[in-house]
Amino acid sequence: STGCPAAAVVAAAAVVVLSLLAIFSSFATELPVVDDRGFVVGKSAAGLPDVSTSQPPTVPQTSTRASAESRCAAFGQLLTKTRRQKDLAQYCPVGPFTHDAGGSPSLRRSPRRVAIVVRGESFRGGLGMGDRSFSTSEASVRAQREAAQSLLKMVVQPFEKCGLQVDLFLASYIPTSGTERNIAFDLVKWYGGKGRVKKYKFFGEDFKGQFRQVGLFKKALGLVAEYAEQQALTYQALLVVRPDMIFKTHLPSVISNATWSSVLFGFRLHERFAGSPDKESEGSRRRPDYVADQIEWCPWEYTNCLVACGPQYRCLMKKTGGHVSVMLDERHDSDSQADSNPLYRLVRQESRLEVHGGVAALLLFGESATMPPMLQQLQAVRAAVLRQGEPPTKWVDVYAHAGNISRESCRELRDALVEPSLFYGLSPHLVCGRFDVTSDRSYQDVSPVCDCTLRAWAEAVRTLSELLRDRETSVDFEYDGVVIVGVDGRFQGNYQVGDYDTKDRVHVEFGPLQVPHLLIASSRGLAQLVGALLGGFSDGTAMCEKAREHPVAAFERLVRGVGLSVELVKTPRALSLR
16 A cells, blocks of 8 residues: 555544443443542432432442453353253252242343342441341431441452343331331332332331241342243242341452352351350351351352251251352351451441451469459459450450358359350359369369469469369360460450560560569460479479579570470550450
8 A cells, every 4th residue: 555654553543542442431431429438429209329320330440451351260150050950950859949940941041130128227226236227317327328338349249340230139127116217218219219229118117026037038139030930930049138238349259269050158167166155055167057147158169058947057967968169268257347258347336357267365463362352353354355356356265263262252253254245244254262163173282392473373374274174175176376364463454465576476564563563475485485484493492592582584494495485475565445
């Protein structure tokens, strides 16, 4: 051809650029106008900021095509798999979901759909895991709206970008009477309106006692079954969530390694969990059925099984022939106020801790302690070491040792040690002299090799460490950290075990008697510490004399002898009385 080659190149480049702009513009989304709190501008019938637009709130498009493809990789099999008749038939024949769906050609041709089922109590008061009150306070409404937005942003829209059609279903409670009932219906708008929410039903609060958790769970699944039958369609799977969950990240990217053809729970409960507070037994390492039931993924063929079992791992394992697993191969507390997890937080303050074994608090009351002073000193100890994390976690176990007080006083002290805010706080371990009030048995009285303050301190720590080790062994876990406290001391702040590096070291603060007034270590470090101290005193009077004259130097020498370094406790955090 003839003409200017440079001009041709420029013209061709311009065409390419314009084409790319056209392509990119097809992906562009218009962001809604939001106020300074991040909510879509507008007013609802209840006079509150509204997020009910004809389209759900959009997400800024910051990811590249490559990252979007990687997010959808988890759904590759789900999207490309040919739907055979057996994929549409129900594994559990009895239930509300159609058993012979595979016989209908129209059902086999239905688009790739996922049903998201939002079930449970909404507009919670936010006082903790057990708070089931319905609240229309500004904080409660704001948190509930944030939870709805997070589901659209972190779950619904990523699913749609992966080629799935998403329908929502909602079942919750509302007050039996009064104007507060009206706010509940804003939930439908916040989840995208009737165009997004295919079916919803609100029950009066008086149904809570009748339904309990499983009853409402089944009612919610029934909404999906009714709609699927009316519309002659099926779903690839159901995702069941609670309305008080605020999702923290895009669901497809977090659970990319999950087995999507199985029923999935969120994750297994952390290692310290060993059954209900009043009946501690085996830990979660030995009980795979200890799972977080706030979220479930259920392929279509197992939906009748899910209706029959509810969110019960063991039942589903039996009903589905073992096709049950978890989304995340991690362990956490399902209550985000006590332990954080990467999937969600509940509509209350989130813990900054990652808990596996929790904290063991060893309280030493001294040999000559008397009841009134012990009870007074206990108040300071609660604030100093039993409040771990902010908000305080419930995963702190209490072990205490007192002098040779009467058994009646020992039982009175044990009642004072009860901490209802701690998960196993109703059953603290207490040893008075050689009497273990927890098990109502006495230890064999062993005459000490020598009589000195450090030796007495070491004996008390050894006794409690044995109880601690028995618990770790029976439950099959290891504490995240240990704090030992001399209750007769003065505390000016709050000591957070997680602030200290306990690998190969112990952190010590010596008291007036020149024995550890406060000590922070790992569980393994505690075992090494006890072995070093008691081993050091086994040689007779030589170590006793050194311990009497220079207890701090003797302590440091013994501890360093087993490879642990000794560091002074740093200034504690300012004491919080909230």
